[in-house]
Amino acid sequence: MKEYNINHLRELEAESIFVIREVAAQFENPVMLFSGGKDSIIMFHLARKAFAPAKVPFPMMHIDTGHNFKETIEFRDMLMEKTGTRIIIRYVQDSINQGKVVEETGYNASRNKLQTVTLLDGLEDLKIDCAMGGGRRDEEKARAKERFFSHRDEFGQWDPKNQRPELWNLFNGKKNMGEHFRVFPISNWTEMDVWQYIYLENIEIPNLYFSHEREVFQRDGTLLAKSDCIPMRADEKIEKRIVRFRTIGDATCTGAIESKANTLEDIIDEVAATRTTERGTRSDDKRSEAAMEDRKKEGYF
Amino acid sequence: MSEKASGYLDMELLRFTTAGSVDDGKSTLIGRLLYDSKAIFEDQMEAIEISSKKRGDEEVDLALLTDGLRAEREQGITIDVAYRYFATPKRKFIIADTPGHIQYTRNMVTGASTANAALILVDARNGVIEQTLRHSYIANLLQIPHIIVCINKMDLVDYSQETYDKIKADYQKMVVDKLNIKDVRFIPISAKLGDNVVDASTNMDWYSGSPLLDLLENIKIVDDRNHGDARLPVQYVIRPQSDKYHDYRGYAGRVASGVFRPGDKVKVLPSGIETSIKSIDSFDGEQEVAFTPQSVTVSLSDDIDLSRGDMIVDANNVPNVGREFKAMLCWMNERAMMPRGKYTIKHTTNETRCMIGDIHFKVNIDTLNEDTDDKLVGLNDIACVSFKAAKPLFFDSYKKNRLTGSFILIDEGTNETVAAGMIL
Incomplete structure (x- = not known):
């Protein structure tokens, strides 16, 4: 590239680092939400870059549904240990045991929606005033209108019609007691940008993202992994397929795709050629046209 | 990795905003850009096909691609600034899509604040109207470096060159001369049918310029940045609590303008003390140069105590x-x-x-x-x-x-x- 010019990945990186530093400067007790998925992994990587040679000055936080892929949890623990980072873990199971939420029942039961209660309780208990999340505007149409700095009222809710204007790189994190902010440092990244950046920076990711053989079954056009936490219907049959995951979320609602891509180069090629969105493999978004909007208003990530 | 995919590793980022009145086809234009540049996925297309059918539309309404919130879909309006993304092998694009009707100034100013270019839509049937003047004024007030006037709905005026020429002349007289705008370009398009959006139109042989996407891919933007006046607002002070970096004090921030190199004489504000850049540090080691829009960390040769809100500037060129x-x-x-x-x-x-x-x-x-x-x-x-x-x-x-x-x-x-x- 020409002198004094940087490519799109370095510009996105610079923007995200600016936002993360702004959080550290404007809030007293921030956390960064970490799920072990690729978006939170690059967000954590950007945080390390933002504060080097010092350590990241805030802890990570994981809302654990209990319905995990074991590979994700192993990866999370390895990464936190290796980088000497503190992580706060809150369990959806605890919210269920305390009677704060009632577990969904039936074949499509998911703890995805219940996470919101566990998250909001966690933020309130620990007096957290800002939670950074790895949400991207290209993921879903309701997210396309989210600010970098997204204000939440005392009930943790988002009011999409009453958002603060956000201009230049001036971020307004002012709030009253009891309110908090959600901040999305990688708002402007697309799925392709994320993969290219992982390749460019050689960032370690869980092996679930690479092609592997796995026991799966078909449901409503989605390939779900065989798991103790998903009850199967009588007519659903387990079969072995060569698959990988485009997104990693709760095991009950994250679909696999058939793929032979087992290097980052292959994955980038596959993403470049693909004709469906990555959330197309997420059955949580298929519940209704405004499923994400509704969950976000309640305080979802 | 295929050549195509590896080419995507080295693109420039261009941010643009769109402005138009309610019915001049702005959402359709964005839908068209996304659709023809293959940034729309099958499941998104299926979703809007279903929505179009539900509303009883005869054709698929590309405008639905950009309507995010439930109230917007129900009322057929756009409430807030929405951000859209697409890429070609040359550039990654971020569109700040702002509504034309309610609170248009507030939203357009927001979208314009970070834009490299503005698309101003004019309905070929109506020509330059009050709204066109307003949108152009805001684009100019916010100093968007490049303005592209898209004269839309050319299909409804029989692709008439005469109409195009008249609108161009009117815009020149009523807007450009009045506002003293520097870089303006004009394109006759039909967003609905795709003429001159991604592909060159076969209906307007008289137009010899580039289609819109080609223009967006090739406008030179690197020179729009201020590379002259070195300014680094201190955002955060980095002080590692470790033996290795016992006395280290790094000033983190995003270079607002200009260029910094180790050894450069700088002045720190508000104290006015002069010192020099000792090093430019990053996670990956020391850097030889820092320039806008990079986020960097610098250390200074003298032991000066700076804090957030202070500014490091060129010693010979202060704000x-x-x-x-x-x-x-x-x-x-x-x-x-x-x-x-x-x-x-x-x-x-x-x-x-x-x-x-x-x-x-x-x-x-x-x-x-x-x-x-x-x-x-x-x-x-x-x-x-x-x-x-x-x-x-x-x-x-x-x-x-x-x-x-x-x-x-x-x-x-x-x-x-x-x-x-x-x-x-």
């Missing part, structure tokens, strides 16, 4: 330092500006209180006349106002520097961002 300044203000809140009122001001990484001084004039956005009698500054008003800050700020004029010349005002009661300012 204005002062408590009083004049600015163009765009009011963005339902609660009108309080004369002599006090607000929190955020400027670069600095924050203090300020008081509203004289209101010199309000801009009549339909005629662009300056009204010196009307002193009530309310939602969507643009006015020229004097300010007095509680402590000195380090600023350049907005014309010279978009990042050290801009600020926002925050209402101390509601915490809302109530205005955007551009220093004169």
Whole structure:
């Protein structure tokens, strides 16, 4: 590239680092939400870059549904240990045991929606005033209108019609007691940008993202992994397929795709050629046209 | 990795905003750009096909691709600035899609603040109207470097060159000459049918210019940045609590403009002390140079105590330092500006209180006349106002520097961002 010019990945990186530093400067007790998925992994990587040679000055936080892929949890623990980072873990199971939420029942039961209660309780208990999340505007149409700095009222809710204007790189994190902010440092990244950046920076990711053989079954056009936490219907049959995951979320609602891509180069090629969105493999978004909007208003990530 | 995919690793980023009135096909144009550049996925297309059918439309309405929220889909309107993404092998694009009707000034100013280019839509049947003038005024006020006037719905005027030429001449006379806009280009398009959007039109042989996407891919943007005036607002101070970096003090921030190199003589504000750049540090080691828009960490040769809000600048080229300044203000809140009122001001990484001084004039956005009698500054008003800050700020004029010349005002009661300012 020409002198004094940087490519799109370095510009996105610079923007995200600016936002993360702004959080550290404007809030007293921030956390960064970490799920072990690729978006939170690059967000954590950007945080390390933002504060080097010092350590990241805030802890990570994981809302654990209990319905995990074991590979994700192993990866999370390895990464936190290796980088000497503190992580706060809150369990959806605890919210269920305390009677704060009632577990969904039936074949499509998911703890995805219940996470919101566990998250909001966690933020309130620990007096957290800002939670950074790895949400991207290209993921879903309701997210396309989210600010970098997204204000939440005392009930943790988002009011999409009453958002603060956000201009230049001036971020307004002012709030009253009891309110908090959600901040999305990688708002402007697309799925392709994320993969290219992982390749460019050689960032370690869980092996679930690479092609592997796995026991799966078909449901409503989605390939779900065989798991103790998903009850199967009588007519659903387990079969072995060569698959990988485009997104990693709760095991009950994250679909696999058939793929032979087992290097980052292959994955980038596959993403470049693909004709469906990555959330197309997420059955949580298929519940209704405004499923994400509704969950976000309640305080979802 | 295939050549195609590896090519995507080295693209430039271009941000653009779109402005148009309610029915001149802005959402359709964006839908068309996304669709023809293959940024729309099958499941998104299926979803809007279903929605179009539900509403009883005969054709798939590409505008539905950009309507995010439930209320928008129900009412067929756009509420807020929405961001869209697409890429070609040359560039990654971020579109700030702003609605044309309600609160258009507030939303358009927001979208325009970070844009490299603005698309202004004109309906070929209506020609240059008041709204066109307004949108162009805002694009120019926010100093968007490149303006592209898309003369849309050419299919409805039989692809007439005469119509195109007349609109172009009108725009030149009514807008460009009046506002003194530097870089303006014109394209005759049909967003609905795709003429001159991604592919060159076969219906307008008389037009020899590029289609829109080609133009967006090739406009030179690197020179639009200010590479001359070295300014680094201190955002955060990095002090590692480790033996290895016992005395290390790094000043983290995003270079607002200009270039820094180790050894460069710099001045730190507000103290005015001169020192030099010792090193530019990053996670991956030391850097030889730092320039806008990079986020960097610098250390200084002398032991000076800087904090957030201070600024490191070229020792021989310092910004204005002062408590009083004049600015163009765009009011963005339902609660009108309080004369002599006090607000929190955020400027670069600095924050203090300020008081509203004289209101010199309000801009009549339909005629662009300056009204010196009307002193009530309310939602969507643009006015020229004097300010007095509680402590000195380090600023350049907005014309010279978009990042050290801009600020926002925050209402101390509601915490809302109530205005955007551009220093004169």
